[in-house]
Amino acid sequence: MAKPISMEVWNPSGKYRVVSTKSMPGARWIRLLTDNDCRLEICTDPKTILSVDDILALIGDRCDGIIGQLTEDWGEVLFSALKRAGGTAFSNMAVGYNNVDVEAANRNGIAVGNTPGVLTETTAELAASLTLSAARRIVEADQFMRAGLYEGWLPHLFVGNLLKGQTVGVIGAGRIGSAYARMMIEGFKMNLIYYDLYQATRLEKFVTAYGQFLKANGEQPVTWKRAATMEDVLREADVISLHPVLDKTTYHLINPERLAIMKKEAVLVNASRGPVIDELALVEHLKANPMFRVGLDVFEDEPYMKPGLADMKNAVVVPHIASASKWTREGMATLAALNVLACHLQSFRGQQLI
Ligand SMILES: NC(=O)C1=CN([C@@H]2O[C@H](COP(=O)(O)OP(=O)(O)OC[C@H]3O[C@@H](n4cnc5c(N)ncnc54)[C@H](O)[C@@H]3O)[C@@H](O)[C@H]2O)C=CC1
Numbered sequence: 001m002a003k004p005i006s007m008e009v010w011n012p013s014g015k016y017r018v019v020s021t022k023s024m025p026g027a028r029w030i031r032l033l034t035d036n037d038c039r040l041e042i043c044t045d046p047k048t049i050l051s052v053d054d055i056l057a058l059i060g061d062r063c064d065g066i067i068g069q070l071t072e073d074w075g076e077v078l079f080s081a082l083k084r085a086g087g088t089a090f091s092n093m094a095v096g097y098n099n100v101d102v103e104a105a106n107r108n109g110i111a112v113g114n115t116p117g118v119l120t121e122t123t124a125e126l127a128a129s130l131t132l133s134a135a136r137r138i139v140e141a142d143q144f145m146r147a148g149l150y151e152g153w154l155p156h157l158f159v160g161n162l163l164k165g166q167t168v169g170v171i172g173a174g175r176i177g178s179a180y181a182r183m184m185i186e187g188f189k190m191n192l193i194y195y196d197l198y199q200a201t202r203l204e205k206f207v208t209a210y211g212q213f214l215k216a217n218g219e220q221p222v223t224w225k226r227a228a229t230m231e232d233v234l235r236e237a238d239v240i241s242l243h244p245v246l247d248k249t250t251y252h253l254i255n256p257e258r259l260a261i262m263k264k265e266a267v268l269v270n271a272s273r274g275p276v277i278d279e280l281a282l283v284e285h286l287k288a289n290p291m292f293r294v295g296l297d298v299f300e301d302e303p304y305m306k307p308g309l310a311d312m313k314n315a316v317v318v319p320h321i322a323s324a325s326k327w328t329r330e331g332m333a334t335l336a337a338l339n340v341l342a343c344h345l346q347s348f349r350g351q352q353l354i
Pocket residue numbers: 095096097116117119120123171172173174175176177195196197198243244245246249250271272273297298320321322323
């Protein structure tokens with residue numbers, strides 16, 4: 001087992017030992033735990049991604065509940081160690097839980113929580129930012145400016161794509177996909193085509209009502225369509241944003257065949273999970289189609305990019321920051337603490353947790 005790693009301790013005399021593998025924004029989550037008789041231990045090791053061995057050392061011989069991160073591998077080894085340490089609750093500080101083996105948690109009697117909802121708008125806003133940056137070549141133009149290359153206005157300088165009146169395609173129209181769709185429809189009057197396993201009834205109603213509003217005001221109404229296949233979205237849309245969960249059905253959902261049917265000047269955005277795109281195939285597609293642009297928040301082998309991606313001018317890349325607003329990150333931390341309290345510490349029954 002790895003040597004014990006550095007910890008910051010809150011409320012040392014608390015009855016329940018709760019561990020957080022990272023420091024998280026805000027003070028509310030700390031207060032919630034310490035006010036509810038928890039001894040909170042926050043790992044302060046500077047290592048960005050903790051290994052399974054590091055986390056085993058954090059769990060130790062006694063741990064009632066633990067808050068972990070999406071970069072960590074939560075499987076049988078950790079859940080059985082948590083069970084042996086007397087723990088019954090784990091919360092991921094994320095909505096995505098593809099890093100968590102829920103069946104292993106169930107086998108070991110560990111309740112699992114995630115933090116949906118508080119990051120919906122923040123993540124959708126970042127997807128919208130990536131869409132605009134890619135469509136209007138913001139990063140390329142910024143680099144050009146800083147390199148002192150600007151000699152004056154030119155008719156062909158950094159010509160990009162107009163969004164208004166174009167079609168936005170959303171794959172995975174859940175909380176974030178629907179919020180993104182609304183931003184693009186309301187903000188840029190785009191038409192919608194979406195693909196999801198389930199019907200996005202509220203989104204459809206919104207687009208219908210907004211279309212009627214535009215028409216009543218003498219403007220071109222926006223439209224929506226639920227696609228029968230993902231291929232329909234890829235063929236028809238000018239902008240495609242990916243928002244599904246990552247599981248077996250969405251792994252490499254964007255592959256060479258599907259890239260080939262997209263419009264040559266399409267914009268593809270991914271703020272879901274990296275492995276939803278076959279990143280090597282994407283690099284080849286970007287090389288062969290300079291007018292095809294992508295905005296990526298997530299990568300197949302984070303923190304790395306596949307060879308060649310960093311050289312592509314038609315790619316905008318940011319380091320998994322889609323949920324990085326202060327309000328959201330504090331909300332995620334608060335939800336994670338509540339998950340541990342609500343799932344595990346039954347003795348708090350009847351207490352006001354918020
Ligand atoms: N980049 C970032 O920082 C963030 C990334 N995420 C990612 O976004 C994902 C979505 O989050 P939410 O919208 O809150 O979840 P959600 O559960 O509301 O939406 C996911 C949608 O994907 C759909 N879906 C599942 N399998 C599909 C398939 N094979 N084809 C098409 N659609 C499919 C579901 O039916 C659902 O509507 C998370 O699982 C997470 O991985 C979430 C937050 C921040």
